[in-house]
Amino acid sequence: MLIDWFTVGAQTLNFLLLVWLMQRYLYHPVLNAINAREKRIAAELADAAARKAEADKQRDEFQHKNAEFDKQRAALLSKAAEEASSERQRLIEEARKAADDLSAKRDELLRNDASNLNASIARRTQTEVFAIARKTLADLAGASLEERVWEVFVSKLRALDDATKARLAEAMKQSPAPALVRSAFEASPERHAALQQAINATFSADVRLQFETAPEIVSGIELSAGGQKVAWSIADYLSTLEQGISELLTKTKTPAASPS
Amino acid sequence: MRLSPDEMIFWQHGFVKINGTLVFTWGIMLLLAVGAKLITRHLSTDHQRSRWQNLLEIIVTAMQQQISEVGLRQPEKFIGFLGTLFLFVATAALCTVIPGYEPPTGSLSTTAALALCVLIAVPMFGIQDQGLRGYLKSYLEPTFIMLPFNLISEVSRTLALAVRLFGNMMSGAMIIAILLTITPFLFPILMTLLGLLTGMVQAYIFSILAAVYIAAAMHPVKTKAAAASPA
Numbered sequence: 391m392l393i394d395w396f397t398v399g400a401q402t403l404n405f406l407l408l409v410w411l412m413q414r415y416l417y418h419p420v421l422n423a424i425n426a427r428e429k430r431i432a433a434e435l436a437d438a439a440a441r442k443a444e445a446d447k448q449r450d451e452f453q454h455k456n457a458e459f460d461k462q463r464a465a466l467l468s469k470a471a472e473e474a475s476s477e478r479q480r481l482i483e484e485a486r487k488a489a490d491d492l493s494a495k496r497d498e499l500l501r502n503d504a505s506n507l508n509a510s511i512a513r514r515t516q517t518e519v520f521a522i523a524r525k526t527l528a529d530l531a532g533a534s535l536e537e538r539v540w541e542v543f544v545s546k547l548r549a550l551d552d553a554t555k556a557r558l559a560e561a562m563k564q565s566p567a568p569a570l571v572r573s574a575f576e577a578s579p580e581r582h583a584a585l586q587q588a589i590n591a592t593f594s595a596d597v598r599l600q601f602e603t604a605p606e607i608v609s610g611i612e613l614s615a616g617g618q619k620v621a622w623s624i625a626d627y628l629s630t631l632e633q634g635i636s637e638l639l640t641k642t643k644t645p646a647a648s649p650s
Numbered sequence: 651m652r653l654s655p656d657e658m659i660f661w662q663h664g665f666v667k668i669n670g671t672l673v674f675t676w677g678i679m680l681l682l683a684v685g686a687k688l689i690t691r692h693l694s695t696d697h698q699r700s701r702w703q704n705l706l707e708i709i710v711t712a713m714q715q716q717i718s719e720v721g722l723r724q725p726e727k728f729i730g731f732l733g734t735l736f737l738f739v740a741t742a743a744l745c746t747v748i749p750g751y752e753p754p755t756g757s758l759s760t761t762a763a764l765a766l767c768v769l770i771a772v773p774m775f776g777i778q779d780q781g782l783r784g785y786l787k788s789y790l791e792p793t794f795i796m797l798p799f800n801l802i803s804e805v806s807r808t809l810a811l812a813v814r815l816f817g818n819m820m821s822g823a824m825i826i827a828i829l830l831t832i833t834p835f836l837f838p839i840l841m842t843l844l845g846l847l848t849g850m851v852q853a854y855i856f857s858i859l860a861a862v863y864i865a866a867a868m869h870p871v872k873t874k875a876a877a878a879s880p881a
Contacts, residue, residue, distance in 0.1 A: 391759040392816075394656050397671055401754070401763035404675050408738060411683040413730040419690035421726060426695040593728070593870045 417503075512639050520628055527624050536575045543611040543622050544588045550620065559593045561616035568598035569615035574607045574623075654820060663755030671757040678741050709737075716725035720861040721869065728864060731771055735764065736857035741851020743819065746826075746842065753849070756819040758812065765812035768860045769804070785867065811859060818852045855872065 536610065550558075564567055582601055589597050604612075610623015652658065658670030689702040699707075711732045717725040742753040754760045776785040789800045822845035829838045 392654065393762055394669070394759045396665055397656055397669065397759035398763045398766070400672055402767060404672070404679060405734070405738065405763060405767055408679050408682065409730055409734045411679065411864065412686065412734045412737065415690055416682055416686035417726075417729050417733060418691050418705065420703075420706050421729075423690075423693040423695050424707060424711065427697075430695060433663060480786045530751060571772075580865060 422441065448522070458493065469631035478644060483545060509639065512635075515633055516632060520632060523628060524625070536573075536577065537581075539573075539611060539622075540577060540581050540585065544585060545614075546622050547588055547592055547613070547620065550592065555592065558613075558615065558618050561618040562595070562597055567615075568600045569613060570600050570602060572602045572604040572607060572612045572614075574603070574605055576603050577601070652752075653824075654759070654816075655752040655754060656757045656759055656833050658752070670752060671754045671760055674742075674745075674752060675754045675760065678745065681745075681804070682741060716858065717861055721865045722748065722861060728775070728861065728867065731767075732861050733865075735768075735860055736853050739764075739815065739853035740850055743846060743853060746823070746845055746849065750825060753819050754774045755815055755849075755852075756823050757793055758816045758820075761810060761812040761816040761819075764815070764856070765808045768811060768863060769808040772804075774865045775864045779868040788867070806877050807859075807863065811856065815856055818848055822848055 422597070488497070569589075586599055589599065607621075607623045607625060610621060610625060612619060612621035612623065614621075655670030655674060658673075659667055660670070661668040662674065684707070689700075689706055689787050692700070693703060694700070710729070710733070713729055713736060715724040717728055717732055722728050739755055743756045745751050746753055755764075773785060776788070779785075780788075791800075824842075826838050826841050826845060829841055
């Protein structure tokens with residue numbers, strides 16, 4: 391008989407015992423270990439994923455901040471550049487203005503110097519010219535010229551207009567002192583008489599005269615009474631000329647002083 | 651000449667006896683239990699682990715994968731029974747390299763015991779899954795006429811399981827014994843190698859068939875076709 395039923399029963403028990411032993415010592419521990427490892431790996435992976443997400447987030451944040459910082463820096467730089475350029479413009483403008491002022495001042499100074507020089511040259515020339523003229527005329531003055539002067543004075547007196555004549559007559563009438571006649575040279579009594587006659591005729595009255603010699607009147611005669619005066623002399627002409635020239639000089643100086 | 655280790659009797663007291671089959675089986679049980687205990691004593695859940703632990707993990711996960719490929723949804727529930735079937739039959743075959751050893755699976759008593767365990771386990775798992783009524787109803791599928799044939803199939807496949815394993819293992823040992831008397835040198839070694847291969851194949855076939863029967867009992871319609879027994 392191939393089958394021994396006691397052995398069959400015993401082997402069944404043996405097999406069931408082996409199943410229990412294997413369950414207890416093999417499958418449970420190994421499966422538990424595998425499950426624990428898988429769980430642990432899953433946890434580690436989840437942790438890694440979380441860390442990666444966090445890192446990504448932080449990287450994004452950092453990049454964002456970086457970009458913002460770059461933008462701010464660029465804005466600040468451009469603002470600074472703008473300010474610098476405007477400041478530069480302002481400084482250049484200021485310097486140019488200062489230079490212009492300085493140059494204008496210098497020009498004015500130069501012009502002033504030039505005009506002062508011109509004026510002094512003109513004054514000097516004027517003085518010299520008149521001095522020469524006075525000297526020449528004084529040198530030329532003599533008896534014959536004097537005579538001619540007397541004649542001219544008489545004729546001028548006669549040619550006086552009515553208003554002047556009336557004013558002089560009034561002055562002579564009012565004045566208690568005699569009318570004063572001044573001449574550069576001592577004249578002859580005939581001249582005095584002729585003048586007396588001419589005055590009397592002109593003013594239609596007997597006018598008292600007092601004669602005086604005054605060398606500062608260059609070749610001329612002067613009649614003064616009660617603050618009124620009638621005179622003819624070369625010095626008069628000269629001073630009129632001098633006045634005209636001075637006026638001319640002042641006129642030319644005034645437009646030259648205006649800025650170019 | 652001995653056909654099976656049942657005939658090696660060490661001690662007998664009437665019906666009760668201790669024969670070679672029982673002794674070799676205890677040896678295998680001791681080997682498996684002590685080995686498992688030793689290796690799993692310092693199991694690591696870390697990334698670093700011992701080579702023996704790796705070996706055990708490979709074996710256990712491979713068995714799990716095979717069970718789930720057969721169509722059983724919760725491999726952890728069945729690995730105790732099916733995995734132990736495989737480990738026992740495979741270890742019994744592998745130990746044939748030890749001189750003086752005779753595989754306990756070469757005894758029809760052992761294979762019958764294993765087949766009986768399968769015969770009982772199949773309805774147990776089936777009833778656990780779909781209830782007593784649902785399980786019994788599966789014998790009437792597709793029609794009640796099929797009931798006797800289903801019952802015959804249940805018995806005959808159990809018989810086939812037992813006899814197939816016995817025949818293969820016994821014949822392997824027998825061939826080696828005969829060859830040793832005829833050509834005692836190289837040829838028996840080759841046949842031993844072939845015997846090892848046959849033993850592994852038989853272990854695989856036995857446990858996978860048990861898995862298929864259990865799966866068929868749990869999903870009668872879907873896996874009935876897969877229950878056709880191989881040669």
